[in-house]
Amino acid sequence: MLKSRVQQVRSLIPATVRYGPLYRRQLAFLMDSQWQDPAALEACQVQQLRSLLADAFRNVPHYRELSRQLSLRAEDFRELADLRQLPILTREDVRTRQEELLSEKVPPSARLRRYTGGTSGSPLGFVAEGGRTDPLERAFVARIWSWFGVRFEDPAVLLRGYALSPRVLKSGTYWQRWYPERNWFGFSSFLMTRENLPKYAAKIREINPVLISCVASDLDLLAQFWLARRLPPLPRLKAIHQSGMLMYPDQRERFEAAFGARAFSTYGQSECTVLASECECSTRYHVFPEYGITEILRHDGQPTARGEVGEVVATGFNNHALPFIRYRTGDLAAWSARPCQCGRKFPILESMEGRGQYMVVSEDGLVVSLNSILYGSHLPELKAIKRLQVHQEEPGRLRILVVPTGEFTSEVEADFVRALWNVVDGRMNFQVQRVNEIPYRAGEKFKVLVQSLDVDWWAGYRRAATGPPDGSGS
């Protein structure tokens, strides 16, 4: 079990191994397509959509039946608006009717199991397409990095909720070198205690990275430490790249002040339906048309006007094993009317809401991201949970209300608690409480975390504890 967990952690590193021909072809295409005009980009989207639908209508039971009922043929989809003939796909659909949504053409051995939580409190297991989803995904990330002037070969520090292998932890380090030829160092954000922060800082200065890739809430602790100790910026750093949640304006300022490079944010999803990134000229999200089709819809399902906030509904091109077609993401955004100076003609998001940063406090006062704990390691036990809500009343203790499925046996529960405990290296306790439902008021966003502690106070306490502003180096 230990071995499989380490492998899972490795699979979280998005862009390292197996740079196959598909990756190279896709990257070459993307470096070129980013300068195409909107008509050419839309033609490419329609072509990709037809290929996705032709496959789904033939090989995916749910869509085969739908195409029969509605007499749909892939070749009849001639423009993006034609997509609206198809129904919306919800998270609940993917959870409860997954068998009907899987492509019969992709053999079980080529189905990569994935788990995600997002901000909805309802874990979701799904599959990606082996040999295709990841190389394509990597090519998109490589293009984003190219906007920062960073190459994949450059030394990079990755700071996320990684569960490091016990062997590494035993040796007293909190980072792991991923694929040494690529110069990437994965640092665990779970172990940034007061005692460990100086070691993190020293190692990062030694690596002297060109890029820091992170979740904003994780890097914040390190940035605060860096500023409090008045450590010098990293001389080679070209970019700080955050993805996974929103980055608050004060965090962006701290990151740039501490490390001495521009901070960029990317919006994406584990389900691989939408990808959007800030460019070198602005802090607005450029939505990648080659990645999928992104709609923003009102409650009544009609497209929003420019500037009007609605829900992001997205169709991803890179996973034919379980095609996400018109998938409700639960994220809120609005289209921008202003083009970007960079010259790319991608649709641009004016605002992006949701994706809050749910933070919990460990026994020793460390403030860490709940999402990283729950979903950073793709724990298979999540599949057996319908919905969950975490309550924290005291540091180091999390009470998890679980609406279980029939598969959530007491063994699975014990495995789940043990796995979470491993993820945070034993520095938090988890108590599962089974419930039939978790009540919340209609019209309100479901709360994944009910936090009774004053997280800002704890973060401030950490700031104070990491040393006085005039403290001497690490």
Ligand SMILES: [Zn+2]
């Ligand atoms: Zn731009």
